Amino acid sequence: MSSDAELIERVDLPTVALRTKLFRGLADASRLSILDALRAGSLSVGEIVAITGLSQSNASNHLRCLSECGLVAGEQRGRFVHYRLSDPRLNELLVLADELLGETACGVDACGNYGAR
Amino acid sequence: MSSDAELIERVDLPTVALRTKLFRGLADASRLSILDALRAGSLSVGEIVAITGLSQSNASNHLRCLSECGLVAGEQRGRFVHYRLSDPRLNELLVLADELLGETACGVDACGNYGAR
DNA sequence: GCTATATATCATTCGTGACTGATATGTCGA
DNA sequence: TCGACATATCAGTCACGAATGATATATAGC
Numbered sequence: 001m002s003s004d005a006e007l008i009e010r011v012d013l014p015t016v017a018l019r020t021k022l023f024r025g026l027a028d029a030s031r032l033s034i035l036d037a038l039r040a041g042s043l044s045v046g047e048i049v050a051i052t053g054l055s056q057s058n059a060s061n062h063l064r065c066l067s068e069c070g071l072v073a074g075e076q077r078g079r080f081v082h083y084r085l086s087d088p089r090l091n092e093l094l095v096l097a098d099e100l101l102g103e104t105a106c107g108v109d110a111c112g113n114y115g116a117r
Numbered sequence: 118m119s120s121d122a123e124l125i126e127r128v129d130l131p132t133v134a135l136r137t138k139l140f141r142g143l144a145d146a147s148r149l150s151i152l153d154a155l156r157a158g159s160l161s162v163g164e165i166v167a168i169t170g171l172s173q174s175n176a177s178n179h180l181r182c183l184s185e186c187g188l189v190a191g192e193q194r195g196r197f198v199h200y201r202l203s204d205p206r207l208n209e210l211l212v213l214a215d216e217l218l219g220e221t222a223c224g225v226d227a228c229g230n231y232g233a234r
Numbered sequence: 235g236c237t238a239t240a241t242a243t244c245a246t247t248c249g250t251g252a253c254t255g256a257t258a259t260g261t262c263g264a
Numbered sequence: 265t266c267g268a269c270a271t272a273t274c275a276g277t278c279a280c281g282a283a284t285g286a287t288a289t290a291t292a293g294c
Contacts, residue, residue, distance in 0.1 A: 008164075009157075010168060010169075011150045011169050012153075013146075013150075015215075016146055016149050016150050016153060017146060018218050018226055019143075019214055019215070020145065021226065021228065021231070022225050023143040023144040023149070024231050025231075026140040027140040027141040027143070027144035028137065028251090028252075029130075029133055029137045032133050033128045033133050036132075036133060037128055040126075045270070046269095046271085047125075050125050052127075053127070054253095055254070055255090056270085057254075057271095057274095058253060058254080059271095060271060060272055060273080061273085062252090063271095063272095064230075064272075068227070068229075068230070069225045069228045070221050070222045070223060070224035070225065071221070071222055078262070078270095079261040079262060080261095081272095086221045087217060087220070087221035087222070089213060089216060089217055092213060093213050093214065093217065096206060096210050096213060097136055097139055097140070097210065098132075098136070100206055100207065100210065101135050101139055104203045104204035105186060105187045105188055105204070106187060108142065109134075109135055111138065111142070111182065111185045111186045112185075113182040113185070113281080114142075114280075114281060115281090145281090161240085162241060162242095163239095171283095172283075172285090173240085173241075173242095174241090174242080174283085174284075174286090175284075176241095177241060177242055177243080178242085179282090193290095195292075196239070196291040196292060197240065197241085197291095198240080198241065198242095230251080
C-alpha cells in the first residue's frame with residue numbers, strides 16, 4: 001500500500017531501539033556516577049556507595065541494571081563484590097561525550113526540556 | 118565534620134550532571150531517529166517527518182530540543198528549515214555506541230529495567 | 235490582500251522508572 | 265551456631281518527560 005512513492009529510506013527501527021536503550025542506561029546521574037567511579041579501577045559496592053553518595057539499595061539496583069546490560073562486570077571476592085567497567089570503549093565513549101560537551105554541545109546545560117532529576 | 122577519614126575522591130557532580138543531560142538528550146527513540154536520518158546529510162522538517170514517521174509537532178519539539186542542546190543546527194531556506202548534525206563527532210559517538218552494542222553491551226536488549234517506550 | 239504550505243508553540247494526558255525503607259540472602263569470624 | 269557485616273531484592277510512592285491535538289507564526293504564490 002501507500003503506492004510506489006516509497007523511495008524514502010526509513011529509519012532502521014530495531015537499531016534505533018537498541019541505541020535508545022544503551023543511551024537510556026547512560027542517561028542517569030546515579031549510573032553515570034558509578035561508571036565514572038569505576039574508571040579508576042574496580043571497586044566494591046561499599047566503596048561505590050561511599051564515593052557516589054548513593055544509598056546502598058539504590059546503588060545495588062543500578063549495579064544490577066548496569067551488569068545485566070553488560071556495561072559493568074562483578075566478581076565476588078569473599079563477602080565483597082568488586083565491579084569494573086567491562087569494556088574500555090565505555091571510557092572512550094565518556095571521553096567523546098566530554099569533548100562534545102566542551103564544544104558544540106555546550107547548550108546542553110541550558111536546555112530546559114529535561115532536568116537534572 | 119565527618120572527620121579526616123575523607124580520603125575518598127568523590128564523584129565530580131557538575132560534570133556528571135552535564136553528561137547525564139547529554140545522554141538523556143540521546144536516550145529517546147524519536148531523537149535518535151532524527152539524528153540517524155541526519156547522518157546522511159541535511160534534511161527539511163518535512164523530510165524528517167516522512168523518514169522517521171513522527172508527527173509534525175512531535176518532530177518539531179524534538180528538533181527544538183536538539184537544536185537548543187547544540188546537537189543539530191537549523192538553517193532557514195525559503196519556507197523550509199534544513200537541519201544538519203552540528204558536529205561530526207556525534208556520528209563517531211553513534212558508531213562507538215554500535216560497536217559496544219555489538220559486543221560487550223549486547224545484554225542491553227534483554228535488560229528489562231527500562232523499556233522501549 | 236488572501237490562501238496554502240511549512241514549521242513552531244502550547245496545554246493536557248499518561249506511562250515509565252528512580253528513590254526510599256524494609257526485608258532477604260549470603261559470607262565471614264568467634 | 266550465632267551475630268555482624270556486605271550485598272541483593274521487593275513493594276510502594278511520586279515526578280519527569282514523551283506524545284497528542286489544537287492553535288499560532290511565517291513564508292511563498294496568486
